[in-house]
Amino acid sequence: MKIPMVDVLAGYSGIKDEVETAVRTVMNKGNFILGEEVAGFESEFAALNGSKYAVGVANGTDALRLSIVACGIRPGDEIITTPFTFIATTETISQSGAVPVFADIEPDTYNLDPRSVEKKITSRTRAVIPVHLYGHPADMDALAALAKKRALRVIEDCAQSFTAQYQAAGKEWKFTGAIGDCGAFSFFPAKNLGAFGDGGLVATDDPKIAEELKALRNHGSKVRYLHETEGFNSRLDTIQAAILSVKLKHVLKWTEMRNAVAAKYRAALKDVCAPAVVRSGCRHSFNYYTVRFKSKAARDAAQKHLSDNGIANQIYYPVALHQQPAYGRLGYKKGDLPVCEQAQDEVFSLPMYPELSDEQIRTVTDAVKEAVLIK
Numbered sequence: 016m017k018i019p020m021v022d023v024l025a026g027y028s029g030i031k032d033e034v035e036t037a038v039r040t041v042m043n044k045g046n047f048i049l050g051e052e053v054a055g056f057e058s059e060f061a062a063l064n065g066s067k068y069a070v071g072v073a074n075g076t077d078a079l080r081l082s083i084v085a086c087g088i089r090p091g092d093e094i095i096t097t098p099f100t101f102i103a104t105t106e107t108i109s110q111s112g113a114v115p116v117f118a119d120i121e122p123d124t125y126n127l128d129p130r131s132v133e134k135k136i137t138s139r140t141r142a143v144i145p146v147h148l149y150g151h152p153a154d155m156d157a158l159a160a161l162a163k164k165r166a167l168r169v170i171e172d173c174a175q176s177f178t179a180q181y182q183a184a185g186k187e188w189k190f191t192g193a194i195g196d197c198g199a200f201s202f203f204p205a206k207n208l209g210a211f212g213d214g215g216l217v218a219t220d221d222p223k224i225a226e227e228l229k230a231l232r233n234h235g236s237k238v239r240y241l242h243e244t245e246g247f248n249s250r251l252d253t254i255q256a257a258i259l260s261v262k263l264k265h266v267l268k269w270t271e272m273r274n275a276v277a278a279k280y281r282a283a284l285k286d287v288c289a290p291a292v293v294r295s296g297c298r299h300s301f302n303y304y305t306v307r308f309k310s311k312a313a314r315d316a317a318q319k320h321l322s323d324n325g326i327a328n329q330i331y332y333p334v335a336l337h338q339q340p341a342y343g344r345l346g347y348k349k350g351d352l353p354v355c356e357q358a359q360d361e362v363f364s365l366p367m368y369p370e371l372s373d374e375q376i377r378t379v380t381d382a383v384k385e386a387v388l389i390k
């Protein structure tokens with residue numbers, strides 16, 4: 016049985032009529048750029064996420080890019096982030112003229128380790144970008160305390176974490192992206208809330224940042240043809256916003272279904288390899304389900320066995336950013352971020368989407384068990 020990593024159309028039949036009506040409505044109105052559906056989706060998203068403002072943009076990369084500018088980052092500033100992420104997190108830092116500074120990660124959640132972050136703070140540090148990797152919230156309590164002490168901005172990379180929740184000690188549960196200064200979301204089709212193309216959004220509680228983001232996404236213009244600053248062409252398409260509004264109503268249920276798949280993976284694999292952890296005070300969105308093996312050889316053998324049997328799998332991420340040629344100029348060497356360097360050799364992710372059947376889940380977990388036995 017062939018099993019894909021993600022099946023973006025698996026849940027489509029249940030929402031097809033509503034999606035097609037929403038798209039047809041926009042096509043009949045012709046309000047393709049910043050039509051009322053964009054503002055409608057923004058307020059629905061903000062309400063669900065518990066954020067005061069939400070600003071739709073063209074994709075998750077731009078959500079980070081515009082957040083960095085709106086948070087007042089300037090050329091030469093340093094931003095501390097994780098090397099165990101997709102390059103969008105850091106190319107947007109460099110492209111703003113700032114310098115990405117890599118801190119190490121925690122061995123169980125693979126998220127930024129606040130103790131390593133603290134050691135990397137200099138007089139030029141202006142911000143920290145935690146990535147809620149795979150959908151597990153980063154240690155926001157510790158990062159927020161550091162940010163407060165050192166007057167840093169916090170931009171959450173929520174590309175993989177929409178609907179994940181976090182509870183700071185003694186406080187109420189919050190959705191990721193409603194904790195730092197900005198939360199940057201991606202609606203790439205494979206995300207928990209996926210568009211039919213590219214899309215992104217920034218959530219914030221700060222009215223000034225929201226105002227600035229709205230200008231930045233539209234060439235720096237608040238009033239037509241008047242530009243206080245230069246900006247970008249980075250608007251969320253009206254058609255995508257209309258589709259996202261329909262899908263938003265189902266997203267919490269889909270995350271529950273992902274968590275049910277994760278529970279079955281965990282039950283079957285807990286004695287075979289290290290299953291995904293969910294720390295207390297965290298609710299996972301399971302955009303990816305990542306397991307860990309005892310060695311690179313064991314991981315590589317398991318990966319090969321799954322691939323040979325038609326079961327998709329993927330290493331997120333095989334080469335950490337501090338070891339990528341694109342960042343050779345920053346001068347990191349092997350051994351600088353040892354927790355991350357070991358993790359990239361020992362993890363891979365299994366197929367994960369809400370509609371995975373029990374039979375598919377059993378096929379995947381049987382294959383992982385066989386691989387470990389063969390080894």
Ligand SMILES: Cc1ncc(COP(=O)(O)O)c(C=O)c1O
Nearest residue numbers: 074075076101103174201202203
């Ligand atoms: C952690 C992370 N950040 C940022 C992005 C960028 O999002 P987009 O592809 O919508 O530009 C992604 C997308 O895969 C991601 O995984």
